[in-house]
Amino acid sequence: MGLVAQAMPEYPDIPDLTLIKKIGTGSYGDVWLARTVTGVYRAVKVVERARFREERPYQRELEGITHFQRLAANRPRQLALMHVGVNEAEGFFYYIMELADDVHTGTDIDPANYEPLTLKALLRHQRTIPADECVRIGADLARSLAELHNSGLIHRDVKLSNVIFVAGVPKLADIGLVSATDFTRTALGTPGYAPPEGTGTVSADLYGLGKILYEMATGFEPGAFPRLPGDIGSRTDRAGLMELNEIILKACSPNPSQRYTKAEAMLDDLLLLQAGRSIRELQRTRERLRLARRVALVAIIISLVGAGILGIQNHMNLRRLAAAEAEARRKAESDERIARYRADLHRALLSLLEQDTGLTRATLRRQIPPAGEAKDIRGLEWYALWNEAEGDETRVLGKPGDPPLRGMMLSPDRRYLAVRAGTPGRPVSLWDLHSGRRRPIATVSRGIGGFSLDGRRLIVGHPDESSIVEYDLETGETAPPRSVEGSLIPKGRFGEILLTTSIDRAQHTFIHAWDLERNRKLLTWRSEESFGPSGLDNAAISPDRKKLVVSLFHADRPEAPFELQIWETGQPSRILVRRTDFYEADTLEFAPDGSTLFIGGPYCPLLFLDPATGRVRRQLHGHQGSVLDVAVSPDGSRLASAGEDLTIRIWNLSTGRCTETLRGHEAPVRGVEWLDADTLVSISMDGTTRLWKAGARHTRRASPGYWTDFNGDLIYTPDSRHIIVTMHDGRLGEIDALTFEPTGR
Incomplete structure (x- = not known):
């Protein structure tokens, strides 16, 4: 079926960017020169749905960008991808990239005369x-x-x-x-x-x-x-x-x-x-050796002595060739390591100038030599960038490189945080946020079911997938497994209610709501269609228990696989909303009064949905990638969102504006919760748990235009008050060691 063309505005609306002019045109979209609010020039590709005759090619373009962003966008030799966004109303998606040099002026960009330097x-x-x-x-x-x-x-x-x-x-x-x-x-x-x-x-x-x-x-x-x-x-x-x-x-x-x-x-x-080796000579030598082996095989029939001589000559030639190749490879590997070091430092500086401290440290960390490796090529420029890339967090529990964390639940008194690792067995451990101590709870689990209302017991999914077990946090004793007729839904704990899911022989999806305090089942929901074992994407229940939201996956509908349904849970239950134009829902969260549903996922901004009508009330743009978790502040005035882009963003719920961006994690942030009116806790795939103070922001001191090409190009003055650095044009410059601002000399 063909697509309905939508009239594109002359200058598409891209949040926080000013489009200056087109610098490239293709079959499916245009590339624009753009300027950020901080004055940095970027390239933006706008891909229009109306330029495709069918839906699938458009989705394929979007999937390609998504694959790239998730798997390779943070690699130093790949084109830096800053953000991917979708504008459903005007029928396009876009992605923001680092800008190519100018054909004539290199990195000095003159927008009026800019021409990208391609091969x-x-x-x-x-x-x-x-x-x-x-x-x-x-x-x-x-x-x-x-x-x-x-x-x-x-x-x-x-x-x-x-x-x-x-x-x-x-x-x-x-x-x-x-x-x-x-x-x-x-x-x-x-x-x-x-x-x-x-x-x-x-x-x-x-x-x-x-x-x-x-x-x-x-x-x-x-x-x-x-x-x-x-x-x-x-x-x-x-x-x-x-x-x-x-x-x-x-x-x-x-x-x-x-x-x-x-x-x-x-x-x-x-x-x-x-490195100076001849590829032609290496290939000729290998061919001669292959010929010698064939000759030697024939000579075995003629003479054992002849075969022996050929074998010795062949062996000596192979040894000489191997030694020559080994030496050339050692030199090539040394050059490669230096090239990687330079590329990582360049990438780290770009990340720091973008205020992305987490990505800066993750990039610099690649140059820390493994234990036992004597050679360390890091220079003063590495340490300067490392010290400058201090995150916004007030406390870090664990260390980068620990097992990645994929799930978390906070105790009612806000003292304990249960975390689940993304390693085999899905082990669960418990952080004491007061003392900073961590203790293991379960080496094998099927997820975290939350805490009892009094905070004394932690509920963990039993390995048999249809039961839960309770751990007494004071005595360490484990209660016998209790059946909940299915497996835990991630983040499926809402007050005293726990959500679980199962399927029947006809492949219908079931959701069960349990009152754990009274040990009874409140309701069971059954899907209208057969979805199979991967049919449920996510689910949540409203605080008043009157609405159940379900995100479903249709494996047989690749053109529109995800569907959002909102049900009224009375007897009989009835469907309020059915939307087939949604993507995967990484997080579903009701506002405390149940009036708004917050939805985060890939390809799209953070959505505010009216659960009674399914109408999107507001879209919040800001995260560069998927929104993986959200949490409403205790007073209901702010929303914290955790992103695949390594950041936590805080939004004013009245205005919809992002008031703060917290940086420091070195991998996607999988969970976030408020501890009090100003303190948050988060977990990440980098293996760390971090505490943050909203409003206590770290001031960055990176100075654009100052760069060190390699070891030895940065030195402190004798009084340690200034740093002499080499600039990209070869001149020397002086910056203040305290403020990292140029002195002008």
Whole structure:
């Protein structure tokens, strides 16, 4: 069925951004130059639903961005993705990215004359690129593809115009086409860069990279492959070009079985070439050794002595080859480590300038050498950024790298926090928020069912999936398992009510509401359709017990798989709201008076829904990714939301404005709760539990424009009051060591 076209405004409305001008146009959307409220320039791609004849391609673009954001967006060699948003009313989604350098002025952006620096634009200004520079760019792109592939993703359109330069570093753009590695192969891609069998594989991505190398080195269109320039004999880089051609021939072989199967293998050959080794000589030597082995096999029949001599010669040749390759790889690995260090520091500085302290520390942490490794290449610039990336939290329980935390429940007196790890067995432990001590509760569980109303007992899902057990927090004793006719629903505790779910033989979904204090079942809800074991996405019950909201998943409806239903729980029950235009609901939470339903999930802003009519009253934009949890403050005036973007945001419920953003977690924040009017507690996939004081914000001191290229480029003055640093244009600058502000000298 075709889509109904919606008239797009001349300048789409993107929250907190001013769109300046279009800098690129494609079949499905446009790329804009934009400016943030802090004056930073960004690129924004707006993908319009009306440009698609069918719904599925539009969703595929959105899924590609979602895959990329969840799995690879924080990797240093990938294009930095700041935010993904959806505007359902005007029929488009958008994503905000770091901006490419300018063709003429580099990182100095003049909006009126801005032209993005792509590889295609670079080749317009110079017909060919020297072989050694091709190798450097190719190695950077191979590293980028290796990161992407190791995250389970495929690019699907590797070509010259999809390579941009950011601060001089080549990066792959057009990330909307990125898909999971299990994506069905299609004809997507660009003729000349896509292999005959189509895109959608690791080998196809590397085929595209080979064509990029061919185009850069020869100046020919990709369709001219494998023809070489007629003037190759007079080129000063002819030796390097012939070596590079060996890699290109392998990457672009018409036979898929003869191509590179991993980006790391192609990177290894590029690094060996960069280190001065001859790829052609290595291949000839290997071929001679293969021939020698065949000759030796024939010689066995002729003479045992001859075979022995050939064996010794073969063995010595192999040893020499192995030693030479090992030395070249050691040098290449050293260069690779330095390149990774520089890339991580650049990424950390960008994150710090964006006030993202959690991502800054997570990026810097990658450069902490493992225990037992003697060589530590970190310099003063690493420690300066590390100290500057202090989070907003007032207290950290646990440490980054501990088992990731996926669920939490707070005791009624706000003293204890039960947390569930996302590791096998789903172990549950208990934090004493007063003393900071942690104790294990259950090594195997099926989730947390909350605390008793008096706070003396903790309820945990029993491993048999249909029972719960209660732990006495004072004596440590465990009560016998109690049947609740199903498994626990995440965050399914509402006061004294516990929600569980089960399915029958006909694959209908059931939700059971239990009054644990009186040990009785209050109600049972049954789905109208058969959904199967994965039919229930999420559920919540209103404080007055009169409304039940259910998010359901239709596996047989890929075009609109999620459905939101709100039921009146009286006898008989009746449906109030049915909406099939919803995405996955990561969190469902009623306001204390039951008048509003807060919904958070991927692809969309935080929604305020009228539970009686299903009408969306308000949309809150701000999180860059999914909203994973929400909590209403004790006085009902504020809402805290936990995001996949590593932040906690505090919203004024009267105005809908974000009043504060708390940063410090180094991975997605899975849960948040208020301890009192100004204190919050949160858990994260980084393994930590953190306490926060609303209003007590940390002042950032990062200074844009000051950068250290590598070790030794930053030094304190003798009185320790100032720091002398190298700036990106090569000049020296002075900044105040206390405020991190430039002194102007």
